[in-house]
Amino acid sequence: MFAPLPLQDGFDNAGLQVGLTDAEVTGVLLCLDVTEEIIDEAVASGCNLIVSHHPLIFSPLKKITGATYVERCVIKALQNGVSIYSAHTNIDNAPGGVNYRIAKKLGLQNVKILVPKEEALLKLSVYVPTAAAEAVRSALFAAGCGKIGNYGSCSYNVSGYGTFEAGAGAHPFCGSVGSLHKEEEVRIDTVMPAYIKGRVVKALLAVHPYEEPAYDIYPLKNSWESVGAGVIGELSSPADELSFLKNIKEVFGAGSVRHTALLGKEVRRVALCGGAGGSFAQAALAAGADLYLTGEARYHDLFSYDGKMLLAVIGHYESEQFTMEIFKEIIADACPGVRTEITSRNTNPIHYL
């Protein structure tokens, strides 16, 4: 899966917003924001599913009377049999997600996550009779264990022996009830994202031959380097600041590019975060970025980097507009027969004179 919901940040509300999961999809309208006009467009074009980047519903609704545009959208969607699904910070944080797409548009290379996700990985150690080790390893990898960067099927295996004495009522795979047994075993160590723990344990128990498999799961303090906020990469050849800023304006069709004072040096290392990413500018500076690009930043943030790093702000909508292309590709890949349309509407609430 490209951007599983557990990758979303704690404040977020990504996922199904409105509608039914068992309705057959007639077409999908892709957008950044859900508005009443977007729902009208979906209905007119025969799409009964809207996939948006920003969740329609952020705060819990206590009533649905049509008093706010969110309530009116919910009513209109339900009346017209339109479901709404939002992929927000889960696709921001995903490898190949929103920020990788922005980096691609700017021609960055060697792109890496700027602020990796913390407290998101687990270590699994399981003790397996030697003859069954291969089958258990394969099942763990198939369930999603052992992925480190661009490597898969990562594990460490140590041979030893286990001891156990089966008690009354036990049905031991080897040895016999009431006597101490020694068995040649392999301890398999591997890593997994915390959110897949349930399915990994299920896969493990399904394939492990013991009646009571012994396994340990530990929380890891390692950062999850392939998942997180923002990205950093390099230009294939250095650019002068002004031409690079002009290129940004062009690529994103930005109404304006607000930036800190030019530093009089070339731009090579570029960090960026779509949307309201001002708070990650410090991480960009620490990572040695010459320029940090984001959708929104606070006035006082801009002071902090003056003279140290060029900071460019291009608008929230402008920075995330290519997310709709990612949606289109994901759906084409996962459900090739499903019709998708990128909205013809610009839902940016900010206009420029």
Ligand SMILES: [Zn+2]
């Ligand atoms: Zn956003």
